[in-house]
Amino acid sequence: MTASQSHALTFVLNDAGGTAAGTQARRGFEIAAAYWSSVFTDNVTVNLNIGFSALDANVLGSAGSTRAGITMAQGYGALIADRTSALDAQAVANLRPLGTSNLAGFGAVEAIANNFANGTTGLNGYTDVSTRLDNDRSANNSTLAINTASAKALGVTRAFNGATIDYALADASITFSNLFDFDFNPTDGIGSNSFDFIGVAIHEIGHALGFVSGVDSVDRRTSPGQTAAGSLTSLENSIVMSPLDLFRYSSAGNLDWSTQNTPYFSLDGGVSQVFGDSRFSTGVLNGDRRQASHWKDAASGAPQIGILDPTSGRGQLQEVTATDLAAYDAIGWNVNFDVLANSGYKYTTADAYRAFATAVPEPATWGMMILGFGMVGASSRYRRRSGEVAVV
16 A cells, blocks of 8 residues: 655555556556645545456446435535635535425425436336426435545535544545556657556546536436336435535526536536536436536547546547636635636646656556457546435
């Protein structure tokens, strides 16, 4: 196990196979972790299991995060207490009002959501998915599923039921596919048949740090064929939405947790998109065929909204943008510069390599660690494993 050095945010990386000290993969992960440590000033430790394994076809990497269920009132209180930047102040000032919850003291918000499945012809019997206003004050309106890494950044120590959140557990498990060729040194560009390893690592660590959405669970639970008992009862009484979903809008004043509209990240209550374009993906099953826990997929060759784009192409150099960092700032991470005043911020994986590779030991062998070209096409996607917490 190793940890990044000399930063308030520390990562502990635990080899789960194929990422032992001295390998190119370990070095790539450490450079990716060093990037996040360089921009976040939160004095916390994030524990990650990292490794290689067979994943689904066309999936480059996957991150499964440990989560805790907290009340909506807890989440609001933590965001308010954690204000350290102009962006934080704007984000908190425009949170949707908390109403009364069916769960005493929890607080509740309302949002646009999918209708529930009814039979096999589509949601509620219709061919097209429809939406509704979810304002029934049930568990999904009254709670948040927070990544434990995010909980650490916000200083949240207890779940909704009073149980202590164990900071010593792994905050996430990140797995890379062993079917693809990765380029570990982006300073001379990314090989035409390779993927940007450091970029994928920054992306997956980004999910562990809280770039997740409960809309992926909504998407799954409101698919054709789901029964009312299997969707309505289960979803409405589960903790699924994330802190990032508090800033997911489709119009002014309307939080949108559906898969049907055009959601975007907003700091002003949905009046505008952050930095002009901060659209989210909408869901694999009922949306745009990309997981909702990502920015809107950029067209091939077009600039990405940020490193949390759902796909990466062969030969494509990845970069973190101000829009990425704005999302983390809003959900509780403390960024070491004023993101609102630096909307043009871009930081490539080549920049990260030049800045942090000298601090990471050179691997003894630079032979290709993983081989295989099991994908046909120009790009591959990421996958995030979602989790739900039932309220009982």
